[in-house]
Amino acid sequence: MLKREVAKRVFAREFETCRALEMPVRAGGEKASSGDLKTPNLLLSPSGLVLNRVFVVGVITELDCVGAQNEMWKARIVDPTGAFTVYAGQYQPDASIFFSTVEIPAFIALTGKARIYEPEPGSVFVSVRAEEVNVVDEEIRNRWVVDTAEQTVERLEVFSDAVESGSRDEELLEYLLEKGVSGELAEGISLALERMRAPEEFTKLLGVFVKEALQALEFDSENSAGADGDRKEFVLELLREMDGGKGVDYAAFLEAAVSRGVPEELVEDVVRSLFAGGQCYEPRIGIIRLVG
Amino acid sequence: MDEKNAPHIEELTRALGEVNKNRIRAEFEKLLAFRVPPEVAKESILRKFGGVQRTLKVNGLSANLKSFEITGRILELNEKLLRPQERGGEEVRGEVPEKSRDKSGCRSGEGDGESLDKGRKGASKLYTGVFADETGSVLFSSWKELPPAGEVIHVRNAYTRLWQNRIRLNIGDHSSVSKLPDSTLPSLSELARTPEKKLGEIGAADFSVSTVACVLQLSHRDVMVRGRQCHMISGVLADETARLPFTAWVELPGIDIGSIIRLEDAQVRMFKGVPSVNILKGTGISKPGSEDAEKLAFTFESVKTAPAPLKMEEVASRDGMFDVVIAGNVISVKPGSGIISRCPECGRVVQKGSCRVHGKVDGVRDMRIKAVLDDGTEAVSVMFSRELAEMIYGKTLEEAEALMFSDISKDAVYEDLRRILTGRYLAVRGNASKNEYGVSFVAESVWVPEADLAVRVVELLHRLDSLGAGNAQGLEDPNQGGCGQVHGPDYDSETADSTGGRGFA
Numbered sequence: 045m046l047k048r049e050v051a052k053r054v055f056a057r058e059f060e061t062c063r064a065l066e067m068p069v070r071a072g073g074e075k076a077s078s079g080d081l082k083t084p085n086l087l088l089s090p091s092g093l094v095l096n097r098v099f100v101v102g103v104i105t106e107l108d109c110v111g112a113q114n115e116m117w118k119a120r121i122v123d124p125t126g127a128f129t130v131y132a133g134q135y136q137p138d139a140s141i142f143f144s145t146v147e148i149p150a151f152i153a154l155t156g157k158a159r160i161y162e163p164e165p166g167s168v169f170v171s172v173r174a175e176e177v178n179v180v181d182e183e184i185r186n187r188w189v190v191d192t193a194e195q196t197v198e199r200l201e202v203f204s205d206a207v208e209s210g211s212r213d214e215e216l217l218e219y220l221l222e223k224g225v226s227g228e229l230a231e232g233i234s235l236a237l238e239r240m241r242a243p244e245e246f247t248k249l250l251g252v253f254v255k256e257a258l259q260a261l262e263f264d265s266e267n268s269a270g271a272d273g274d275r276k277e278f279v280l281e282l283l284r285e286m287d288g289g290k291g292v293d294y295a296a297f298l299e300a301a302v303s304r305g306v307p308e309e310l311v312e313d314v315v316r317s318l319f320a321g322g323q324c325y326e327p328r329i330g331i332i333r334l335v336g
Numbered sequence: 337m338d339e340k341n342a343p344h345i346e347e348l349t350r351a352l353g354e355v356n357k358n359r360i361r362a363e364f365e366k367l368l369a370f371r372v373p374p375e376v377a378k379e380s381i382l383r384k385f386g387g388v389q390r391t392l393k394v395n396g397l398s399a400n401l402k403s404f405e406i407t408g409r410i411l412e413l414n415e416k417l418l419r420p421q422e423r424g425g426e427e428v429r430g431e432v433p434e435k436s437r438d439k440s441g442c443r444s445g446e447g448d449g450e451s452l453d454k455g456r457k458g459a460s461k462l463y464t465g466v467f468a469d470e471t472g473s474v475l476f477s478s479w480k481e482l483p484p485a486g487e488v489i490h491v492r493n494a495y496t497r498l499w500q501n502r503i504r505l506n507i508g509d510h511s512s513v514s515k516l517p518d519s520t521l522p523s524l525s526e527l528a529r530t531p532e533k534k535l536g537e538i539g540a541a542d543f544s545v546s547t548v549a550c551v552l553q554l555s556h557r558d559v560m561v562r563g564r565q566c567h568m569i570s571g572v573l574a575d576e577t578a579r580l581p582f583t584a585w586v587e588l589p590g591i592d593i594g595s596i597i598r599l600e601d602a603q604v605r606m607f608k609g610v611p612s613v614n615i616l617k618g619t620g621i622s623k624p625g626s627e628d629a630e631k632l633a634f635t636f637e638s639v640k641t642a643p644a645p646l647k648m649e650e651v652a653s654r655d656g657m658f659d660v661v662i663a664g665n666v667i668s669v670k671p672g673s674g675i676i677s678r679c680p681e682c683g684r685v686v687q688k689g690s691c692r693v694h695g696k697v698d699g700v701r702d703m704r705i706k707a708v709l710d711d712g713t714e715a716v717s718v719m720f721s722r723e724l725a726e727m728i729y730g731k732t733l734e735e736a737e738a739l740m741f742s743d744i745s746k747d748a749v750y751e752d753l754r755r756i757l758t759g760r761y762l763a764v765r766g767n768a769s770k771n772e773y774g775v776s777f778v779a780e781s782v783w784v785p786e787a788d789l790a791v792r793v794v795e796l797l798h799r800l801d802s803l804g805a806g807n808a809q810g811l812e813d814p815n816q817g818g819c820g821q822v823h824g825p826d827y828d829s830e831t832a833d834s835t836g837g838r839g840f841a
Contacts, residue, residue, distance in 0.1 A: 047774040051667050053712040099667055099710060101759065138754075153759025155667045176668050178758035183787055187761055188665075190789050190796070195712050197799050204803055226649070248804070255800045258793045 049084060051099035051155050053192040056126035057253050060170050061246060062087040064160050065094060065235065087158045087170070090243040091196070091203050091250060092233030098172060100128055101153045101180060101188035107143060117143040119174075121154065124189060124257035130154060132174040139174035146179065153180045153188075189261050193254050199229065200254075203247050206233050213238065275306055279314040283324075283334060291333030341365070344374055352385045360385075384510060385493065395471035397505065397541055399498040399655070406491050406505070409521050411466040411473060411528050413485040418460050466543075467505055468527040474541050475499075478507035486524050488516040501606035503540045530601050536577025538604055538611045540655055545613070546600045548624060549573040549580075550636050554593050572659070573613060574639035575632075579659040584615035591621070594636045596629050598622045608769035609656025645763060645785075648714035648775070656769040662777065663763035663785050664711035673705045673725075674749035675736055703733045707757060709764070709777075718764055718777045728762065728782055729753060761785065 065088035084096040105127070106120040116133040117140055132139035139156075146152070156172040163169075202225050209219050213234060220230035236243045282301055286292045294315075301311045315332065318324040324334045345364055349357045360381065367377035383403070391405045463478040465485065477499075483489060493511040497504050507513060521527065530546045538545055554571035569584040571593075582602075591597055600620030602613050615621065624632075645661040677699025678684065679691035686699035705720040705728070726732050731739070736749050745751065766780040 048708065048715045048717070050713065050715050051665075051710045099665060099712070101665075153665065176754075176758055178755060180759040184665075184759060184761055186789055187787060190792050191712060193796050194792065197796055197803070200803055201799070251800055251803050255797060258797055258800075261789070261793060 049097045051097045052093060052095040053188070053195050054089065054093060054095060054098055054100075055192055055196060055250075055253065055257065056100075056102075056121075056123045056128050058089050058091065058093070058125075058196070058250055059098065059128060059158070059172075060126065062089045062093075062095065062158065062160070062170050063168065063240065064088075064162075085158070085160070087160060088232055088235055088240070090236055090240045090246040091199050092206075092229055092236040092243075093199060094228050094232040095158055097155065097157055097175075099153070099155050099188075100172065101151065101185045102128065103149050103185075104146060104152050105149050107146070107148055115140060115144075119143060121152065123192075124260050125253040128154075129169075129171040130156065130174050131159070131171055132177075136174050139177050142177045143174075146177075151180050151182055151185045153178050153184060186261055189257055193258050196250065196254050200247055200251055202229060203233055203236075203243075206237070207244060275310055276314050278304075279306055279311055280318075283315075283318075283332075287332075287334045291327055291331045294330050294332050297332070341368070341374070344378055348378060348381055351382060393471040394467070394469045394474050394541060395539075397474060397496055397503050399496060399503055399540070401496045403493045403495060406467075406469075406494050407488065407516065407520065408467045408469040408491075409488050409524060409527055410482060410485045411468050411524065413463060413465040413482060416462045416464065418462050463507075470522055470527070472531065472541050473527065473543070474503060474505050475543060476505035476507065478511075478513075479509055480507055480511060480513055482507070482513060483515055488518055488521050490514045490516050498540075501540075501608070502543070534577040535573060535575045535580045535613075538578075538580065538613075540606050540609070540611070542604045542611070544601055545604055546598075546620075547573075547575070547602070547613070548596065548598045548632060549575045550634060550639050551591060551593055551595050551597060552579065552640060554591075569615075574634070576634040576638065578657070579639070579643070580611060580613055581658060582613040582615060586615060586617055586619075586621075588615070588621065590623070596624060596632070596636070598624050606655075608767075609654070610658045610767060610769060611656075612658075642765065648709075648711045648716050651716065651768045651777075652714040652770065652775045654768075654770070656767070658767050659765065659780075660768060661763060661765045662709065662711070662716060662768075663761070664709040664716070666707050666757045666760045666762060667710040667715065668708040669750070669754045669757050670706040670708065670717070671750065673707070673753055674747075675701060675703055675733070675740055678702050701733065701737065703729075703736060705729065705753060705757070709762065714775065716768070716775045716777050717773070718766075718779055720779050720782065724779055724782050728760075729756060 065086040087095050089095065100121060100123065102121040102123040104119055105122050108118045110116050110118045111133065114134045116131060119130040119132075121128045121130055132143055134140070139154075154172070154174055155176045156174045159171050159173050161169045161171070202220065202223075205223070206216055206220060209216065211219050216234045216237070217230050220233065221227065225233075240246075279301055282304070283292065283297065286297055286300065298308065298311055302308055315324070318334075319326075322335065324332050327333050341361075341364060345357065345361050348360050348364070352360065363381050363384070364377055367380065368374065372380075391407075392401070394406070394408060397406075460479065461481070463476075463480070463482050465476060466473050467476045468474070491505075491507055491511055491513050493508075495506050495508065495511075497506055530544050531542070533542065533545045533547055535547060535549055538547075550573065552572040552574045554569060557568050557570060559566055559568055566585070567587075569588055571582055573580050573582050588597075598621070599613065599615065600622075602615055602619045604611050605614055606612075643659065643661050645663050646657075648662050648664060651657055651660060651662060672685075677686045679686050679694055679697050680700050681694045681697065682691065684691055684693065686697060689696060689699065691697045691699075703722045703725050705725040707718050707720070709716050709718050720728065722733060729736070731752075736752075739752060740746075740749050742748075761784065762782055763785040764777065764779040764782045766778045768775050768777045770776075
């Protein structure tokens with residue numbers, strides 16, 4: 045069946061750690077026959093994602109025309125975790141025309157195929173060869189971040205479950221399939237655990253990156269900025285109340301604010317901006333005092 | 337030669353158990369005579385006779401499966417005499433009226449001896465009927481003679497085909513059939529009972545079901561069937577699992593939109609992978625009492641609201657789905673989108689002024705969009721009619737025509753479409769069906785879904801916390817500015833700067 049390949053959603057940070065995947069010959073399975081010439085070049089990520097085509101929405105920040113004889117565009121597309129390197133050459137005419145006219149920076153949506161280049165052992169370059177590109181708006185970018193985060197989290201959950209199960213190879217495959225995990229992901233995770241370098245450490249790190257990507261998003265959006273403004277006001281009010289002209293113990297203040305439902309980071313943010321603006325100072329270590 | 341082949345043949349005989357050793361030898365030597373390498377010959381013989389086979393249940397069958405094992409009970413058995421037509425030795429098979437060997441009037445095999453012999457001269461016999469196990473039942477065709485209806489059989493090397501849009505179990509020349517003791521499966525009467533199913537569970541393996549559902553739409557039509565005027569009712573049924581179209585060829589007194597009905601022995605038909613429920617003379621129709629209706633997991637109010645969006649992989653796991661919602665990014669706008677001209681007779685697309693069926697015609701201008709939507713789990717090809725195309729494109733057919741005539745490039749509209757649509761996020765509602773190129777979807781409506789991002793972000797952060805993803809160290813430090821990107825240690829230093837090299841080979 046000549047099915048169109050799914051465009052995977054993946055963050056740059058995970059994409060750049062992908063390695064070429066040679067599919068093992070599966071015995072008896074239906075897919076065993078797909079080892080023919082039409083099999084795409086598959087890549088495997090440390091968290092077990094098997095990919096070839098990807099769909100990326102990000103900011104185009106750099107664009108170069110490289111290549112000696114033929115025109116070849118090289119672009120850098122940034123997402124909240126890192127950057128994708130994208131190429132478009134004479135065999136990608138639509139994408140090339142796009143790159144020759146696009147203004148930088150801009151939000152762009154891009155579909156392309158993952159390429160891997162290994163000039164010498166141990167040095168690997170992963171890039172995207174563009175198929176279709178277009179300028180989009182910020183809302184589509186934000187949705188891509190959330191969609192990609194969602195699919196990454198789903199995968200990380202399965203991965204962590206797989207690690208906890210303690211099984212490997214065939215046994216792990218069976219365990220995952222039993223749980224309703226798709227054959228592709230089950231196989232990907234099993235292979236990642238077997239072949240990738242330190243996949244467990246990477247997935248932990250990836251979780252942190254996804255979290256930061258999502259947090260950065262919320263600070264960007266207007267609604268939450270409004271809500272944050274209110275909460276900042278609240279923090280300042282609370283500080284005035286507790287300060288009483290004599291200063292307040294920072295740890296006690298932090299505790300009081302958190303107990304009223306204000307996130308720690310936000311309290312720190314507000315205090316930092318007060319310091320920066322000269323509105324408060326630290327008469328003794330650990331004590332903060334409002335000016336005036 | 338013989339001695340060299342002996343180990344191979346020995347191995348094959350062991351692997352294939354039931355197959356005659358001489359037959360294996362003959363096949364093997366025939367292949368070797370054509371200079372097929374022994375290893376390859378072995379493989380193809382194994383494939384032919386079916387070496388390692390999967391054992392399937394009826395509900396696990398899908399179209400075009402090859403060589404599997406299955407056990408079941410024959411519920412119904414008919415035989416058809418197929419005769420190749422004598423003239424010109426053409427391989428056209430003429431059908432002779434069916435001779436029923438149903439469970440009621442089951443005749444013993446000997447009585448047929450004479451006709452069997454006669455049949456073997458130039459004709460072959462096809463046995464058809466119903467085959468069932470505890471998971472469901474399926475229609476079958478067999479080129480082998482089978483035990484009478486009611487017996488439990490085990491089939492090796494069976495295969496499936498799609499026939500009249502539905503799965504059919506086939507027992508061919510290479511299949512082997514053995515009888516099993518009666519006690520291996522539930523009794524005939526138990527298996528023959530029509531299964532009670534939710535609409536979402538009805539698939540290509542069902543041909544008769546009982547169900548309880550709510551009527552969502554209903555309309556009366558007069559149609560011509562074989563030259564006779566017929567009155568029929570068509571509409572849509574729904575329960576908490578799915579919606580399905582239905583047709584009724586009998587009157588449905590007292591039943592209208594909003595009624596909850598219980599159907600018994602309704603027939604299932606397949607069209608483009610989508611099942612439809614057929615209410616015929618033999619179908620039992622009743623309305624459940626108000627007490628029973630309360631116990632149901634759905635009400636008219638709950639099923640008439642728009643269905644919730646499905647993941648595309650869920651849609652792709654089925655042969656077809658009726659009235660579902662999917663959402664994803666427009667990954668690609670396919671060629672053939674834009675302004676087209678249609679044959680005034682049949683509505684087919686006219687290419688170079690000529691219709692495939694009606695020849696040279698004056699085409700009627702129309703607009704359509706074929707786009708690939710992808711949600712990261714599957715890619716679906718979606719068709720938008722003119723009305724929907726104008727909506728998402730933001731230009732009417734007339735405006736698009738103006739653009740087409742004002743530009744030198746004949747692809748102006750297509751290029752414009754790509755510029756406007758590629759990357760956009762859309763939700764569509766309509767029917768899905770699977771073909772050899774994947775899932776195709778005909779949109780009935782389209783919209784830009786509301787961005788419920790804030791809610792999802794909160795939920796995802798929560799899930800990340802349960803995974804134990806803490807903040808990177810930088811965020812813990814109050815002296816460091818901002819909550820923006822803080823980069824943790826590079827996982828893989830060689831690739832961290834992937835922009836530095838040429839990324840193509």
